[in-house]
Amino acid sequence: MDLLIHDLKVPLAVIEAGLMGIMNRQEKYGPITERQEKVFMRALRNTKVLKALVNDALELGKSREGVVNASRFKLSHLIEQALEELFDLTDSSAFEEIRRCTGLAQFRRVLESKGVFLSVDEDLWCGEIYQDHAKLKQILRNLLSNALKYRKSTVELNIERTEDSIIFSVKDDGEGIPSAFHKKIFECYFQMDPEDRSSCSVRGHGLGLAGVMVLVEDLGGQLELDSDEGAGTRFVVRLPLKDEIQG
Numbered sequence: 001m002d003l004l005i006h007d008l009k010v011p012l013a014v015i016e017a018g019l020m021g022i023m024n025r026q027e028k029y030g031p032i033t034e035r036q037e038k039v040f041m042r043a044l045r046n047t048k049v050l051k052a053l054v055n056d057a058l059e060l061g062k063s064r065e066g067v068v069n070a071s072r073f074k075l076s077h078l079i080e081q082a083l084e085e086l087f088d089l090t091d092s093s094a095f096e097e098i099r100r101c102t103g104l105a106q107f108r109r110v111l112e113s114k115g116v117f118l119s120v121d122e123d124l125w126c127g128e129i130y131q132d133h134a135k136l137k138q139i140l141r142n143l144l145s146n147a148l149k150y151r152k153s154t155v156e157l158n159i160e161r162t163e164d165s166i167i168f169s170v171k172d173d174g175e176g177i178p179s180a181f182h183k184k185i186f187e188c189y190f191q192m193d194p195e196d197r198s199s200c201s202v203r204g205h206g207l208g209l210a211g212v213m214v215l216v217e218d219l220g221g222q223l224e225l226d227s228d229e230g231a232g233t234r235f236v237v238r239l240p241l242k243d244e245i246q247g
Ligand SMILES: Nc1ncnc2c1ncn2[C@@H]1O[C@H](COP(=O)(O)OP(=O)(O)OP(=O)(O)O)[C@@H](O)[C@H]1O
Pocket: 142, 146, 147, 150, 151, 172, 174, 175, 176, 177, 185, 190, 191, 192, 193, 203, 204, 205, 206, 207, 208, 209, 210, 233
C-alpha cells in the first residue's frame, strides 16, 4: 500500500510542474485567459491537496513502522511552514503575506488579521528543538485545519516548553464537540457532520484526527481534548523533546 501511495508522487509532481509552467511561462506556452487561469488555479490547488494527502499517508506509514527522523530545527520554521501549507490550500493572499513575514511580531499581526492568535515566548520561537519535523508539522497542520474549519471567528495557538517537553494548544470558538463523541472523533472516517461545513472546495474524510493520534502516540506524547457542546474546542499536544545524543 505504501509503495502504491509512493508511486503517486511522481505523476503528481509532473502534473503540478505542467500547470505551473503553463501559468508562469506564458511567453513560452502562449497567453492564457482569466477564465483559464481560474481553472488552472483550481487544478493546482487540488494537486496540492493530493500531495499533502500522499505525504501524510507516507509519514503515517513510516510512523507505524517505528521510523522517527528527529532533527534540530527552529520552532519558528515549523510553525511558519505548517501555516503556509494550510493557507496555501485555502487563502492564497494569506499564504503570500505569511511568506513575506520577517520576525515574530509581523507574523503575529498577519495571523491576527486572519483571526488566528499566536502566543509564544520570543526565546522559544527563535530557539531550536530536536524532534521529528515532518510528523510534528502534520500534527499541527491537521489540528489547525480543523480549528479554522470549525471556528466561529477565532483560533488560538499557544506554545510552551518545559525542561523536557513541548506543549502545543490549539483552541477555537466553534460549536464544540459533545462529550459523547470525544472517543469517536479519533476513529478513521468518523465525522460528526459528514456534510462538512467548510468553505474549502475539498471535503474532508474524517482521517485527520485519527492520524494525529497515531503520530502523537508514536512520538511518545499525549493528546488531550477539552470541549463541550457550544463551548469551543481545545486540543493539547504534549511531546517529549528528544535527546539529541541518544537520538
Ligand atoms: N475543532 C473542532 N471543532 C468541532 N468539531 C471538530 C473539531 N475538530 C474535529 N471535529 C470533529 O471531528 C471530526 C473528525 O475530524 P477529522 O480531522 O478526523 O476529520 P475531518 O476534518 O472531517 O476530515 P479530514 O481531516 O480527513 O480532512 C470532524 O469531522 C468534526 O466533526
